[in-house]
Structure formats: C-alpha cells, structure tokens
Amino acid sequence: MTSEIKVPTLPESIADALIVTWHKKEGDPVRRDEVLVDIETDKVVMEVPASEDGVLGKIIEGEGTTVSAHQLIGSIEAAPAGGAAPAASKPDEAAEAPATESEAGGAGQTSPAVRKALTAAGLQASDVKGSGKNGRLTKGDVEQHVAELAKAKPAAAAPAAKPAAASTTALPIVADGERVEKRVPMSRLRARIAERLLSASQNTAMLTTFNEIDMSAFIALRNQYKDRFEKSHGVKLGFMSIFLKASTEALKRYPDINASIDGDEVVYHGYCDIGVAVSSERGLVVPVLRNTEHMSLADVEKTIGLYAEKARDGKLSLDEMTGGTFTVSNGGVFGSLLSTPILNPPQSAILGMHATQDRPVAINGEVVIRPMMYVALSYDHRIVDGKGAVGFLKTIKELVEDPARIVFDL
Known part of the structure; x- marks a missing residue:
C-alpha cells in the first residue's frame, strides 16, 4: 500500500513554496507523525509529517525545488515483510513512547532550528540531553553541548581543531593576496x-x-x-x-x-x-x-x-x-x-x-x-x-x- 506525501494547503496570499530539507532518505523507515520534510514559504517554515508508519518511497521533488499547494512530492510505502519499519509500541508502552522519544531527542520531536544546529555540529539528537518540557531538545541545549565539547578538548589541540559549526555563508581561510567570493541563494523569507x-x-x-x-x-x-x-x-x-x-x-x-x-x-x-x-x-x-x-x-x-x-x-x-x-x-x-x-x-x-x-x-x-x-x-x-x-x-x-x-x- 502506498501513501502520498503532498504539499500542505498554502495560505491564500502565498502561491508557492520551497522544499528546504528532507529528513529521511529513500528506503528509510518512518513513523506516523514523524517530520519528513521542511517546506519554506515567504513567511514560515511548514513541517510535513508522515501520515502512517512505513518506509519512505520515491522522493519526487528534491531539496531546492519550488512546489505548489497539494503537489505530490513523495510517497510512503508499506513496510516489507520482516519489519524494516519500526514496530508499533505494545499497549502497555504506548503511553510512554512519546516521552521516551522526546527524552532521547528524536528528530520527530525537534524543531527545524534544532535539527539545523545538530546537522551543523555533526551531532545526533541522542547525543544531547534536552532541558525542555518532557526532555524536549532546544537549540540552546545543542549550543551548550558544543561549547562543553570545545572546553573538554586539550588546549594544545585547539589550534588544529575544526570549528564545530561552520556558517553556510562563511568564506574559507585562504592565503594572503587571494580574492574569494561565494554565492548562496537568497532565502524566500x-x-x-x-x-x-x-x-x-x-x-x-x-x-x-x-x-x-x-x-x-x-x-x-x-x-x-x-x-x-x-x-x-x-x-x-x-x-x-x-x-x-x-x-x-x-x-x-x-x-x-x-x-x-x-x-x-x-x-x-x-x-x-x-x-x-x-x-x-x-x-x-x-x-x-x-x-x-x-x-x-x-x-x-x-x-x-x-x-x-x-x-x-x-x-x-x-x-x-x-x-x-x-x-x-x-x-x-x-x-x-x-x-x-x-x-x-x-x-x-x-x-x-x-x-x-x-x-x-x-x-x-x-x-x-x-x-x-x-x-x-x-x-x-x-x-x-x-x-x-x-x-x-x-x-x-x-x-x-x-x-x-x-x-x-x-
């Protein structure tokens, strides 16, 4: 059975949107309500969750693509025999599942800003302890974790260490006399x-x-x-x-x-x-x-x-x-x-x-x-x-x- 992934209804004043990030790859298992893709409009970032458990099928529209309301951008396939997708929770564990995922910092429980910070720092959500409600991970938690890791490194190794989170607009350090330019697309906002x-x-x-x-x-x-x-x-x-x-x-x-x-x-x-x-x-x-x-x-x-x-x-x-x-x-x-x-x-x-x-x-x-x-x-x-x-x-x-x-x- 195949379930379609479509662009949500856009506000009346907004004609199209931009696919910013796919959080899963084709073939990855997905859970119901887990965020699959971030779509950016002129004003807000919209999160598109999975409608059911299964496996992410073909991604029809990739990152950087302009899409319109209700446009088909991907699909969710039924989990193959053998259980590639995560098993459903047992009845006596169902009430605890959301809290456990939040405490672990699961991607489906984090905001776009937190996921962006994790990606930039090269971390997994489970690497950082959340301080928000029910253990929810915040951007401040990621920044504090990165700072603590930097302090823990020996002082002698500091000059050779690479920065934990490089800016997407930062220019590389080059030899004197070289003139470097970098072009990045302007965000819709x-x-x-x-x-x-x-x-x-x-x-x-x-x-x-x-x-x-x-x-x-x-x-x-x-x-x-x-x-x-x-x-x-x-x-x-x-x-x-x-x-x-x-x-x-x-x-x-x-x-x-x-x-x-x-x-x-x-x-x-x-x-x-x-x-x-x-x-x-x-x-x-x-x-x-x-x-x-x-x-x-x-x-x-x-x-x-x-x-x-x-x-x-x-x-x-x-x-x-x-x-x-x-x-x-x-x-x-x-x-x-x-x-x-x-x-x-x-x-x-x-x-x-x-x-x-x-x-x-x-x-x-x-x-x-x-x-x-x-x-x-x-x-x-x-x-x-x-x-x-x-x-x-x-x-x-x-x-x-x-x-x-x-x-x-x-």
Whole structure:
C-alpha cells in the first residue's frame, strides 16, 4: 500500500513554496507523525509529517525545488515483510513512547532550528540531553553541548581543531593576496523582506520624526518592582511592555496612526494590533500582539517572550504574523543609537526604539546625567500629517517618562 506525501494547503496570499530539507532518505523507515520534510514559504517554515508508519518511497521533488499547494512530492510505502519499519509500541508502552522519544531527542520531536544546529555540529539528537518540557531538545541545549565539547578538548589541540559549526555563508581561510567570493541563494523569507522594504520606500510618502525619552522614572520603577513582578507573573519586566502600552494609548488619541490606506479609502481600525519586530536566523519576522488595549504589562511580556521563542525555533504560524495596525522595532537590543525604521505596509507608521545611554541633559537650568533613549516614528505622509506624528511621539514620551499616567489612564 502506498501513501502520498503532498504539499500542505498554502495560505491564500502565498502561491508557492520551497522544499528546504528532507529528513529521511529513500528506503528509510518512518513513523506516523514523524517530520519528513521542511517546506519554506515567504513567511514560515511548514513541517510535513508522515501520515502512517512505513518506509519512505520515491522522493519526487528534491531539496531546492519550488512546489505548489497539494503537489505530490513523495510517497510512503508499506513496510516489507520482516519489519524494516519500526514496530508499533505494545499497549502497555504506548503511553510512554512519546516521552521516551522526546527524552532521547528524536528528530520527530525537534524543531527545524534544532535539527539545523545538530546537522551543523555533526551531532545526533541522542547525543544531547534536552532541558525542555518532557526532555524536549532546544537549540540552546545543542549550543551548550558544543561549547562543553570545545572546553573538554586539550588546549594544545585547539589550534588544529575544526570549528564545530561552520556558517553556510562563511568564506574559507585562504592565503594572503587571494580574492574569494561565494554565492548562496537568497532565502524566500529574505527575498520577501527585500521586496516589501523596496515597495514601502517606493510606494509611500515616508517621513521620520525623532524625539528622546528620559528613562530614569521607568528604570527606577522597574528596579523597585522587578523581583515582585517576576515572582508574581513568571516573566521579567522589560522596556517593550511599557512602550507597547504607551503606543496603544497614543494610537487611541491619534487614530490616523492606527489607520491604513486601501485603494482610495482610509480604513480606521477600532482595535490595536501591534507587531513586534523579532530577529531570527531566517531574517526579521513581525508577530502581532492582538488587542493590546486589553493587555496588561505582564500579558505583553509573556506574549513577546513566547513569540521570540517561536521565532528562534521556526515555529511562528502565518496567522501570528499577519495583520497588525502598528509596529514597534527595538534596534537598541543590538546597540543601535539612532535609525529610521521602514514602514510595514499597509500600516501607516512604525516606532523605532534605540539603546539607552547616560547623557548630559539640561533640567531646570542644570546639566545632569540621565539615561536617555532616542525614539523615531516613520509615517506615511499621505495619511498622517506632521502635527499628528509629532504629537503621537510626544505622547509616548510623556507616558514613558511618567508611567503613572498609564496606570491612572491620564
């Protein structure tokens, strides 16, 4: 009996996808629900699991092939007599099978990011002990294992040792005077990012306004309550939550910032869905926090933390990255002092946060040292006037510099 392996249904806005990795070879035994192939779209990596136990038959479409929805890419054949495929679990062992596979770090229980790290390091999943839920293997476990192996090697042997995980874009070390180039195909996500950024710069009347924020009041408040906050909510209190809450309040006061252009019409949104730019190995992704007007600081921090983890593991779904009425990007985590963020169409504005640095400022006629952050608001001048953009950014400044205003809705 033969079972077909087909490309899953693709989102409405995506016409095709790319086969990134086959995790099995022709003739390899497979288990039901074990991940067979990773398929990359413009936004997410989709995992295609086995529909039944058996043996992987002919791979019709190999790695690097562009495919469409429901296209046949391979098959699963029935296991030959003699049991080439793994035997089914006994009834009394069935409940323990998933946990045992996870503890062993089985490939079917790991994310694409983890499998990529294992392959780059030349390791098997069973070589690394997982620290996740039910012994699930994480990318951090692989990196820590590689680091421990490197430390265990004798110091004298270190110069001759080969790096555990070489970058796919790294150039080989060559003799002086040689000029080396390397060409690698652009990922679909990177190509899509380039397309959207170019479209934003060409099809919008983008302008940027700047301001600076004295972070001393919020830093003092956070230092006072950070331990109790973490103990009560199980998450650390960071800068992103206060800026998202301040942005939400500012969006209520300046509805043009929360609007978008659709043809000849302006769409005003009666809700605040704020996207948060997150850096991942595959590129920049922007998961969306829905209805931030109803979220607490703790809700915001928890959701951002969840999205960041999913981005690292390549687990963000398309629904989590679609929509959004406004975006916040924090280049400060990488040390950026000042930048002009690019719009995320069809949104009309994006807020850019930057690094907090101690700088001399004049307050009440005296020069004092305060932790200051530059902020930037890029906006579409077709729908947002300069007065509104400046007022919006000033509102965020006032709310962050006096966090009690958010608490008391002032």
